Amino acid sequence: MSDKRFGFAGLGPTVFILICLVAGLALDSYPKYVLAITIISMVIGVALVVLVGLGRCITLASGSVMAIGAYAATLSMVHLGVPYAAALLLAILAGAAAGWLIALPGTRFRGHNLAMVTLVFQSVCIILIREAKWLTGGAEGIRVPPPSIMGWRIASDSDFLIVIGVLSALIVLLMTILVRGPFGKNLQAAAGNEVAAETFGVSVPGYLTAAFVVSSAAIAFAGALAAPRIRILDPDSFGVLPSISMLAYPIVGGMYSVWGGLLGGGGLRVLPEFLRPVADYQELFFAGLVIVVVMFFPGGLVELLRRGSALVFVRDAKRGSAPIPAAAASPIAAAAEADASQVLLRVEGVDKHFDALHAVNSANLMVPVAGIHGLIGPNGAGKTSLFNIISGFLEADQGRIEFGGTSLLNLRARDRIRLGITRTFQHVAVFGQLSCLDNVIIGRGRNAVFHSMQQSFEYFIDGPGAVAARREALVALQAVGLVDQAHSLAAALSLGDQRRLEIARAIISEPKLILLDEPVSGVSESEVEGLRQLLLRINAERNIAMLVVEHNIPFVAKLCRTMSVMGAGRIVAEGRPAEVIAMPAVRQLYFGEESAA
């Protein structure tokens, strides 16, 4: 991976639209018209990649959002005499507002409920436009006044093509920056694994709302660009069927990249021009096409092209082996020897009831600075409840939890990362659609929506922040032995490697404490030993304390310096592993042995 990877590849979609524009100037009048409309569909396709592909939100409201943009621009020109340029801005605002409105229910539902809510939003919008005759001209439509920008009357086909092409290129550039940068990655993470995303400070509702707002603003902008080209706006050309066709853009093109939206939108819009002789079968053909793509080519056109080109140009297999700066490769902190007598995490008198079940009964626990503490116990002993209370996924009924002197009780799970607590999950929770590198970068935290949007610009020009993030991530990957897989999708890794990836993601923020939730469950026998040594090394080199919940007792006994045993909600034993395991109370708990008699 060259360090300039982001810069040029990222400009591709924008340059592509500009090339279409320049080449199109040589065409006749009608093809120019078609090209302009096609470019608008490309913008919509890219906008839907953000929402449908990265955010995995099904929307059937795109037609109404486009109508909102087109009508906002037209009505402000007709009724208020606003100039076209300002009308375009108003359209963006109106679209953003509509996106925010849809997101209110949209962030709470997924799948069919979301599809239905957007479908009803779509229907109601069109009804309102049709009914408000005094404002919108109703079903007969409204004439769009000829636009002009700074005194330049946009009248000829070339004029329209230039305006639409240039502005579309601009908006696609903005969206490319967002999609390729941390914003897009975090959005994919939020849609892919909510619990893990929240743990690392990626607010799922926040990102989904942002996805609705960004994509709706872009679609409304596309509507406003199209309005003067369509000349007469009527509500029915923005109906349910166009909405559903638009949903096909990212699916057919490829849902996870800007190119997918571009090819899907452009291709599906321009194809009918070549299918004129069989125009009747067009819609049927498209609907069938989507079903075929969904069933057999889930990656869409882009994935097909990529596979095709991979066959033709055999890639350098070692592409991912990026050199790691020598200085950074060494462990970050061989800092002041940790004072093991100091307490890092203190749990006191924590209680938790589930109805009649007393899951955790005044539990006490202590993890020293840079210590490794194990928590074991038979099934139903309350380990997981206690662990979830410490990690912020459950609220305790009473008790105190202090971390370096700060109370954790009223902190949300995602606030813990700032204090220096991260975690791994019992059921591996990597972000499958992202590369290992991007997975680890998310682990750095600082993932608030606006911050990640700003960061996206920095990543796009490969600024110092981006370079630093990538280097830190490579170091973390190096530490867990995954640096060769930096560019593989996390979903493609073996379970053991996914566990390693989770550890890399947990250590990149240089936490003081990692909560390990059954770190070796499901991992093969040979990998268990490897993971144990990895954890010991991380503990030694970086002075990171660990709290481990695990069923594999030999593993815990060899890993931890101290451990606690839970039974029926209580801590029944505590101490060094060898001593604890020998205790009669513990043997009784596990084996039902009578005390040595």
Add this chain to the structure above:
Amino acid sequence: MLAELGNILIAGIKFGAIYALAALGLVVIHKATKTVNFAHGAFAMLGAFGSFLIVVHWQGPYWLAYLLVPILIGIIAALIEFLILRPLRRADMFTVVIATVFLGIALGEAFRLIYNTELLAVPGMFVGAPFVVSRVFVTKETLWVIAGALVTALACVMLFHHGKIGRGMRAMASNVRGAQLCGYSVDRVYMFAWFLGGALAGLTGVFVAPITGVSVELSIAVITAGFVAGVIGGFDSLRGAILGGLLLGVVESLAAAYVSSAMKNCVSFILLFFVLMWRPEGLFPERVARRV
């Protein structure tokens, strides 16, 4: 005044009974297979089209439409389950929803291609003057629709709750693995659920055809009404679907009469929104027996 209200309520119940039937089909499929069939409206539209073919095109007797259409649409639905949904069984909900949405479009387009018109009219099963009871008008057709749709719906609930195949579907609904271990075949149960759901959609189409005619728009109207009625009822409750359908029909009818006709279409949006936001388990959820 009272007579007017009576007329409005009867119109509402008539639509409501049809919505109930639409919702019931959706819920049966969802309950057994965890799939929301967005092509349900298209199935109903095909049903209405079938009714047109039999009654108008071939001048056949009306009862034949009521008999044949549900079976045919049921078979089409079962085939679609086999050809499209079965390969997607391991896919996530996102993919399945998209597939059924576009399936609905494909079916609608197929109809448009076969019969190149915007709207086909279908006569009612009964003609003749309405009964008038203290200025409330009731036609035979209305009585037939209300009684026919509700009786079918209730019969379906009985089948689901007491029949053998119903037990299979309920077993699947609560635990696929467990049902498999008990010897129920996923393939058979899923296919039957789709057959039953498709048959209900087809019947919805036959009942609704005289009121709305046959058009591509019908499919959107049916899926919206059926879905909203299902959500009101709790989406996993068959009785809830029937009650939800009736409630939606009556509220729509009242809104159209006393607020405005445009309002009628917004009612479903408002109901859907509020139920999803504040009572996602529905207004008539299935009673879950709790034994301690």
